[in-house]
Amino acid sequence: MSVRTRFAPSPTGFLHIGGARTALYNWLYARKNGGSFVLRVEDTDAERSTGESMEIILEGMKWLGLDWDEGPGKGGDFGPYNQSERVEIYDAYLKKLQDADLVYEDEGAIRFRVPDKTIVVNDTVCGEVAVNLKEQGSKRFDQETKQEVEANPDIVIRRPNGGYIFHFVNVVDDIEMGITHVIRGEDHLSNTPKHLALFEAFGATPPTFAHIPLNLNPNGSKMSKRDEGALIHEYREKGFLPEAVNNYMALLGWSAKDDQEIFTMEELTKRFDLSGVTKSNSKFDYAKCLWVNAEHIKQLSPGALAAGAAPFLDAAGIPSDDDRVPAALELARERVQIFEEIPKIIGTIFTEEVTYDPASVAKVSGRDDLPQVLEALATGLEKVEDWTAENIKPAIAAAAESIGAKMGALMLPCRIGVTGSTAGADLVPVLELLGKVEVVKRLKIFAEMQK
Template sequence: MNEPSEVRVRFAPSPTGFFHIGSARTALFNWLYARHTGGKFVLRIEDTDTARNTPEALAALLEGMRWLGLDWDEGPEKGGDYGPYFQSERQDIYAEYLQKLLDADRAYEKDGAVYFKLLGERYVEFDKYKDAEIEKVRTEPITVKDAIRGDVTRNVETDFVIRRSNGDYGFHFVNVVDDIAMNITHVIRGEDHLSNTARHVEIYQALGATPPVFAHIPLILKVDGKGKMSKRDEGSLIEEYVKRSFIPEAVRNFLCLLGWNPKDGQEVMPIAEIIERFDFDGIQKEGARFDEKKLAFINTEYLRALPVETFCWLAAPILTEAGVIDEHTQEDYLHAILAISQEKARDFEGLPELVGPLFKEDFTIDPEAHKRVFKKGEPLARLAELIPALEGVDPWDEQTIDNHILSLAEKMDQRKFDYFPIARLAISGQAGGPDLLALLRALGKDRALMRMRRFAEREAES
């Protein structure tokens, strides 16, 4: 093949219905390297498993990649000069390359299957696991020059199937053929594929092709660091984060840190900076532990950094679905409440609980908050003093409200903040939330005072 003048990497998933976080991270690292080098990111679909590969599964995969912002330069929906980009449509290409191996006496047929033929001295050895004698080959050791792990030497000891008796081509064969035919220059994949690489190099050499640069990235380990993360583990599927309204840029940022380290301890970074800094020398060799607390932290950082208009736009459908707001909710009020709540929100998933009481007059008083507020002092007395003091506030803004509360506290020989806990509990039923003065301003004078009076009446009756 002609030496390409640019970096060409590929992501070659099997669409089986789920977009696993390990697959997403592999796609991301390929995408990052392509963008870092100004190369091409190719999406190639390994869809030969007709029993498991469905149009719905493919759609879920593509949607997951789009959600993460991983745009591909060639592949499904994009086309390109090296298609088809579905393995199921490349059978003629595989047949052509298989014939090359047969013609070169590097493949042979046996019991209906076609085997790749290794070069070297052949001998027979008893395999206790298979309880049979098998033919082995003393081959020259294969040294894979891995961009992350350095030189890795392996031996391939037995011929292996490259086309099964049912006519299906084997993974090792089609993987290499596709990479040759598509001019792939760098193969960035999981560490679990490292054991396959010697076989792949054998096929490259037999076909007279130069192997690409290999870079085997570390496995993603479970939360406890014990064992590889699987599709059955909580938090392992990208669709979970879509359903939980995580910010896709935050999930992508987190995935960048699963095995790559910018070396200065920085974690939350814009994608442009990550692209600029990303390279193989920053990728670690040891397994990358999935840290759900770090993911939650990064998601919160991204959420709080959103422009308030974007935050409101993303929050509205979530609050609607949760029944917090409806078509009668005033847009100005919604914007005012969300604007002061953004800095307190941890995620969109918990936003309905955080702001729900601010949109309903029949909100529930948090019993723990109630217990805490009434634990000391005379909160009802403070509330009785505060209500008439706030009735005279005009204009209803934070500074004027604060001045009136301060004047009241001085008059009653109290501290200003003695009035804050009971005021917050009365207007929201909670002990925490947005800044109290901002909350009072956003609620509006009439609504805030009405809530305080109603709370005082209920407490007096209880």
């Protein structure tokens, strides 16, 4: 039987990194095994589901490249893929339970009688988990009073208003859609015995379950929308590469077991396996996510680099048709972790007005020899005939010698005088791109400023 996995988001907010990672694992598993990846919309809660949310989630999935074989905008043989459109199917399944006398009405809601026996979940990641729903559900904890109170262990599967509940529709759809592997967050592990009881009530063979550990905040709390790195659309806005985000998400809770950490999507698809999934929760590390992205940027072809950087150059007012852009991007790619940082690194090449960083300027403005250093630099560089990096460097060295200084003593003033900052791309190539006239002009302006 061919593998069928699904991602079943509830359209009640943004695409969250936890959800995206679940989607990724399901996608990888399906792709690796030549199966199908289904996108199903769990919008049974009409109160909270919105179309805007659905749009954001679909856009996020598309951006990440997690394409689905069946689902919204795609169709498929097991539709409809929005649960809100599947009520007849749920009614039919409810009928089966009614006929078997496994449900009853309770204040307008419908409850499913849980069996009084131990149910064993055989989880691919967590192993065997045994629970008796009757015992477990017969008491619940009241958060307010901190008291344990008697409870009805039978689970509600339909609201008084006719709306079906998650546990029920989830199981019905997994049966109807022929889902073979359910890969989901560990927060569902405790729900799984309920689902198993329903599968059994329907006489259906349950899918294979794999509960993956959760991703938490650096402080150990559950990640929420406010937290850095939590929302997928923000990665796009900051200039992350989708393949890098996938790569990092894969690493949170899975390992290839060798030392490889940087993967292309093809490699991930090949290497991913449920046996490599970790059991313990992980904490999201934004710094490492940045590093993974930087590694991917280094691998980019010049064309892909230009394409990825384009929106950020645009936003910074850097003309993308300037023929110095490709060379400037090559200087930036080695030093940048996300595209958002590119203008900061090379922006000075394309601007008329240099922005002087006060802290940087302060590093040289106190030097007694600054006037003569700048003077030597300007006159020395002025003399360069063929303005190339190979010629510029010796010229700086010669300028240093002319005033009895070491070359290193000139580099920083030159950098700050020309670019306005101590930080930036490799200086000599920047000078080359800037052109002799501009460089000399900037040195003179800076010298003037420092008087």
